[in-house]
Amino acid sequence: MVQYIAPLDTSFAALSDPTRRGVLEQLGRSDASITDLAERFHMTLTGMKKHVSVLEGAGFVTTQKVGRVRTCRLGRRKMAEEAAWIEQYQQLWAARFEALDEIVEDLKQREISHERDTK
Amino acid sequence: MVQYIAPLDTSFAALSDPTRRGVLEQLGRSDASITDLAERFHMTLTGMKKHVSVLEGAGFVTTQKVGRVRTCRLGRRKMAEEAAWIEQYQQLWAARFEALDEIVEDLKQREISHERDTK
Numbered sequence: 001m002v003q004y005i006a007p008l009d010t011s012f013a014a015l016s017d018p019t020r021r022g023v024l025e026q027l028g029r030s031d032a033s034i035t036d037l038a039e040r041f042h043m044t045l046t047g048m049k050k051h052v053s054v055l056e057g058a059g060f061v062t063t064q065k066v067g068r069v070r071t072c073r074l075g076r077r078k079m080a081e082e083a084a085w086i087e088q089y090q091q092l093w094a095a096r097f098e099a100l101d102e103i104v105e106d107l108k109q110r111e112i113s114h115e116r117d118t119k
Numbered sequence: 120m121v122q123y124i125a126p127l128d129t130s131f132a133a134l135s136d137p138t139r140r141g142v143l144e145q146l147g148r149s150d151a152s153i154t155d156l157a158e159r160f161h162m163t164l165t166g167m168k169k170h171v172s173v174l175e176g177a178g179f180v181t182t183q184k185v186g187r188v189r190t191c192r193l194g195r196r197k198m199a200e201e202a203a204w205i206e207q208y209q210q211l212w213a214a215r216f217e218a219l220d221e222i223v224e225d226l227k228q229r230e231i232s233h234e235r236d237t238k
Contacts, residue, residue, distance in 0.1 A: 007137075008134070008135075008137075008140065009135050009136065009137060010135075012131045012132070012134040012135035013131070013132065013135035015127070015131040015204075016127075016128050016129075016131035016132035016135060017128065018126075018127075018128060021127065021204070024208060025208070025211065027215075028208065028211030028212060028214070028215050029211070029215075074212055074215055074216075078209055078212050078213075079205050079208060079209060079212075082205055083202070083205050083206070083209065085134075085140070086198050086201055086202045086205065087202070089143060089144070089147065089198060090197055090198060090202065092144065092147030092148070093147060093193055093197055093198075094197075095147075096146075096147050096148075096193055097193075
């Protein structure tokens with residue numbers, strides 16, 4: 001099976017809306033039709049269809065139409081790339097602030113020994 | 120110190136652009152001026168200023184102007200909320216797919232015992 005992996009641009013953009021994050025949380029509990037979701041999020045069908053289509057584009061949701069009802073469920077994308085990017089950033093971030101802390105610590109030590117020497 | 124915590128909307132939107140993610144990775148290695156960043160990412164100063172301002176708005180970057188040079192460095196926001204949201208989603212996701220796998224397994228078992236009974 002060839003699976004299309006949406007780039008981080010598409011997935012982070014999909015996550016930048018509170019309704020879309022809410023829809024993912026909802027589908028994490030149970031599948032739902034577009035109508036269910038529109039009602040739950042106090043939205044028009046057209047508005048909800050747009051949100052679902054963004055989530056589908058990012059690979060987070062799949063939909064299936066049976067008769068007149070389109071059912072939405074979670075897609076196979078587990079946000080592994082998104083989690084990995086953030087984790088890698090957090091490592092860089094921690095290293096960067098540790099390095100700064102060391103510089104500050106070093107300056108403090110120099111100040112202390114300077115004070116001692118000039119006493 | 121009162122620190123403004125940008126909501127997930129702003130931060131995920133900030134992460135939805137490859138240049139902005141690149142700038143964060145770059146600042147994770149060393150501080151840089153807007154001019155450095157514009158050069159490195161083959162961009163106009165105006166274009167880079169806009170990107171930096173989005174990152175600043177999300178709390179990921181702070182800038183300081185000394186003379187004519189504006190230096191950018193990583194902000195104090197470690198993306199903890201973003202990582203937490205994704206992790207929580209991954210747990211929901213895993214539980215959802217496990218539940219589906221169990222249903223499929225159950226159906227298979229019923230089919231096997233049905234076949235056995237009708238032989």
